[in-house]
Amino acid sequence: MASLADFFVALGNPLMQRALITAVIIGIIGSVIGVFVLLKGMIFLGEAIAHSAFAGAALGILLGIDPLITILIFGVTSAVGIGYVNEKKVMKDDVIIGVVFTFFMALAILFIGLMPSYSTDIFSILFGNILFISIENFIILICLSVVILVIVFGLKKEFYLITFNSEMAKIAGIPVKFLNYLFLILIAVTIDISLKAIGAILVFAMIVTPAAAAYQWTFKINKMFLLSIIFGVFSALFGLLFSFLWDLPSGSTIVSLTTLIFAVSFILSPKRRKTGIIPEECGFCSQTIAGKTYCLDENCTHLDIPHKHDDEGLIIYKTDLKPKKEKTIHKHTLKGEDS
Amino acid sequence: MNVSKLDNQQSSCDDTVVCLTDINVVYGNYVALYNINLDIYKGEFIGICGPNGSGKTTLLKTIIGLVKPLTGEIKLYGDNISEKIPKEVRFKFGYVPQFAPYDKNFPATVKDVVEMGTYAKAGLFKRITDKDRNKAFEILKLVDMEHFVERPIGHLSGGQQQKIMIAQALAAEAEVLLLDEPTSALDFRMTEDVMELLDFLNHTHKITIVTINHNIKLLRAFTKRIICLNKMISYDGPTSDPNLDDVINKIFY
Ligand SMILES: Nc1ncnc2c1ncn2[C@@H]1O[C@H](COP(=O)(O)OP(=O)(O)OP(=O)(O)O)[C@@H](O)[C@H]1O
Ligand SMILES: [Mg+2]
Numbered sequence: 001m002a003s004l005a006d007f008f009v010a011l012g013n014p015l016m017q018r019a020l021i022t023a024v025i026i027g028i029i030g031s032v033i034g035v036f037v038l039l040k041g042m043i044f045l046g047e048a049i050a051h052s053a054f055a056g057a058a059l060g061i062l063l064g065i066d067p068l069i070t071i072l073i074f075g076v077t078s079a080v081g082i083g084y085v086n087e088k089k090v091m092k093d094d095v096i097i098g099v100v101f102t103f104f105m106a107l108a109i110l111f112i113g114l115m116p117s118y119s120t121d122i123f124s125i126l127f128g129n130i131l132f133i134s135i136e137n138f139i140i141l142i143c144l145s146v147v148i149l150v151i152v153f154g155l156k157k158e159f160y161l162i163t164f165n166s167e168m169a170k171i172a173g174i175p176v177k178f179l180n181y182l183f184l185i186l187i188a189v190t191i192d193i194s195l196k197a198i199g200a201i202l203v204f205a206m207i208v209t210p211a212a213a214a215y216q217w218t219f220k221i222n223k224m225f226l227l228s229i230i231f232g233v234f235s236a237l238f239g240l241l242f243s244f245l246w247d248l249p250s251g252s253t254i255v256s257l258t259t260l261i262f263a264v265s266f267i268l269s270p271k272r273r274k275t276g277i278i279p280e281e282c283g284f285c286s287q288t289i290a291g292k293t294y295c296l297d298e299n300c301t302h303l304d305i306p307h308k309h310d311d312e313g314l315i316i317y318k319t320d321l322k323p324k325k326e327k328t329i330h331k332h333t334l335k336g337e338d339s
Numbered sequence: 340m341n342v343s344k345l346d347n348q349q350s351s352c353d354d355t356v357v358c359l360t361d362i363n364v365v366y367g368n369y370v371a372l373y374n375i376n377l378d379i380y381k382g383e384f385i386g387i388c389g390p391n392g393s394g395k396t397t398l399l400k401t402i403i404g405l406v407k408p409l410t411g412e413i414k415l416y417g418d419n420i421s422e423k424i425p426k427e428v429r430f431k432f433g434y435v436p437q438f439a440p441y442d443k444n445f446p447a448t449v450k451d452v453v454e455m456g457t458y459a460k461a462g463l464f465k466r467i468t469d470k471d472r473n474k475a476f477e478i479l480k481l482v483d484m485e486h487f488v489e490r491p492i493g494h495l496s497g498g499q500q501q502k503i504m505i506a507q508a509l510a511a512e513a514e515v516l517l518l519d520e521p522t523s524a525l526d527f528r529m530t531e532d533v534m535e536l537l538d539f540l541n542h543t544h545k546i547t548i549v550t551i552n553h554n555i556k557l558l559r560a561f562t563k564r565i566i567c568l569n570k571m572i573s574y575d576g577p578t579s580d581p582n583l584d585d586v587i588n589k590i591f592y
Contacts, residue, residue: 039445039446154463154464155463155464157455157458157461157466157467158458158463160447160451160455160458161455161458161459164441164445164447164452164455165436167405167434167436168434168436168455168507169459170405171403171404171405171429171432171434172429172430172456172458172459172511173424173426173429173430173459174458174459215444215446218446219444219445219446219447219448219491220446220448220451221446221447221451223446224446271443271444
C-alpha cells in the first residue's frame with residue numbers, strides 16, 4: 001500500500017499529472033452535461049451512446065487505428081440517429097434505444113471476435129485506465145472539453161428553456177430542433193472522450209450521478225450546476241487518490257465515490273424533508289398533530305402571502321381581501337431552503 | 340350552417356393581428372380544421388369553445404406556426420407568414436399551453452420561469468440583462484404573484500402556475516395572448532382569478548386575448564366575441580346573440 005507521501009512524489013511524474021488533469025476535466029464536463037441530461041430525461045439515451053462508442057473502440061482496435069477516431073464516429077452517428085428517430089416520432093424512444101443498445105453490443109462482440117488475438121486494449125477500453133492516456137488523446141480531451149463548456153454555458157438559457165417547455169421555446173423562436181441535435185452531439189462527445197479514462201461500462205456514471213446528487217439539494221439551476229461540478233471533481237480527484245493509495249481500479253473507485261455522494265445527498269435531501277417549511281403558529285394555516293406543526297395547504301402555498309381569515313377559518317387570498325372581513329392579519333415568513 | 344360574420348365582409352386583413360383565409364389543417368388523412376376564415380383585431384377579448392377534438396388547440400397552434408396548414412393563408416399583423424414568421428412578429432405573440440403540472444422538484448423558481456420569457460429576445464450566447472430581470476419582476480407584480488419569486492414552480496397550485504405562465508408570455512412583451520384552456524384545471528375561485536387577470540390585461544394594457552374555454556357561461560361573462568369550433572367555425576359573433584345557444588345545442592348534442 002502506498003502512502004499519501006508516495007502520492008505527492010508520484011505527482012512529479014508527467015503521467016500522473018496528466019491523469020489528475022484528465023480526472024478533473026472529466027469531472028467537470030460530465031457533471032455539466034449531466035444536469036441537462038437528467039432534466040431532459042435522456043439517461044437511457046446516454047447509455048446507448050456509451051455502448052455505441054464501445055463498438056467504435058472495438059472497430060478501431062481491429063483496424064489498428066486510434067480508437068478515439070472510431071469512437072467519435074460511432075458515438076456521434078448513433079446520437080444523431082437516435083435524435084432523428086425521436087424527432088420524427090416513428091416510434092417510442094425507449095424501443096429504438098433498446099434496439100440500438102443491444103445492436104452495438106453485438107457489433108462490439110463481433111469486432112472483438114474478428115481480432116486475430118486477444119487484445120489488452122479492449123480490456124482497457126471496457127474498464128478504463130486513467131493512467132494511460134496518450135498525449136494526443138490528452139490534448140484532444142482538453143480542446144473538446146473547452147468547446148463543450150463554451151457551448152453549454154453559452155447556450156445555457158436556451159437549453160434551460162427547452163428543458164422546461166420545448167413547445168414554448170419553439171414558439172419563442174428558439175431553434176429547438178437544431179439545439180436538440182447539438183445537445184445529443186455534446187453528450188456523445190463527452191462520453192467518447194471520457195471513455196478511455198473511465199471505461200465504457202462506467203463512463204455514464206460520470207454524467208448521471210453528480211447531476212443526480214446535485215438535483216437533491218436545490219431548486220436553482222445555477223446552484224445545481226455548481227454542486228454537480230463540485231461533486232464530479234471531488235469524486236474524480238479523490239477517486240484517483242484512493243485508487244493510487246490502495247491500488248484499486250481508477251474508474252470504479254471514482255464512480256463508487258460519486259455514488260456515495262449521491263446516496264448521502266438522497267438521504268439528506270431537503271426536497272424529501274416534509275417539514276422544509278415550518279408554518280408559523282396560526283390556527284387556520286397550520287395544525288399541530290402529535291407535537292409537530294403541519295401545513296393545512298398542500299404546498300404551504302399561502303405561507304408567504306399576507307392573508308386574512310374569515311370567521312369560518314377559510315384561507316382567503318390577498319386578491320379576495322374585503323376590508324370588512326378583517327379578522328387576523330399576518331405575514332408568514334418562509335423558513336425553508338434558499339431564503 | 341356557417342353564421343360567420345366574415346361571410347358578408349370578405350376581409351382585406353387590414354388592421355388585423357391575425358387573419359386566416361381558407362385554412363385547412365390535416366393530420367395524415369384526417370381533417371382537423373376545415374375552411375377556416377377568421378379575423379382577430381387588436382384589443383379584442385375572444386373566447387373559443389367547442390367539443391373535445393373540435394380543433395381548438397390546433398387552431399391556436401396554426402396561428403402561432405406550430406402546425407402548418409395544408410392550404411390557406413395566415414397573416415399576422417398583416418404579414419404573410421407562409422414561409423417563416425419574422426422575429427418582430429413572433430415576439431408579439433404569447434402562447435400559454437394547456438395546463439400540465441410541472442415536476443415538483445424541477446430546479447426553476449417563479450422568477451426563473453418569468454425571466455424565461457425574455458430569453459428568446461436576448462439571443463443565443465447572450466445573457467439577459469438587469470433590465471430584463473426588473474421587467475420580469477414588474478410583471479410578477481402585475482399578476483399579483485410577487486410574493487412567490489423564490490418559490491419553486493412545482494410548489495405552486497395549478498392556478499398560480501397558470502398565472503406564472505401568463506407572466507412569462509408578458510415578459511416576452513407579447514401583445515396577443517393565446518391561451519389553451521387556462522382554467523381547465525382550476526377551481527371556481529382560481530378560475531375567476533385568472534379570468535379577471537385576463538380582463539385586466541385586456542382593459543388596462545390593451546392586450547389582445549384569445550382564450551379557449553369549455554365554460555360558455557364564463558366566456559359570456561368575460562368576453563365580447565365567441566367562436567364556436569367544430570372543425571369549421573359554427574359560430575363567430577357577439578356573446579349576446581340568441582343564435583349562439585342554437586349553435587351550442589347543435590354542436591354539443
Ligand atoms: N399531432 C396530431 N396528430 C394527429 N392527430 C392529431 C394531432 N393533434 C391533434 N390531432 C387530432 O385532431 C383533432 C383536433 O385536435 P385538437 O387538439 O385541436 O382538439 P381540441 O379541440 O383542442 O380538443 P380538446 O378539447 O380535447 O383539447 C383531434 O381529433 C385530434 O385527435
Ligand atoms: Mg385542446
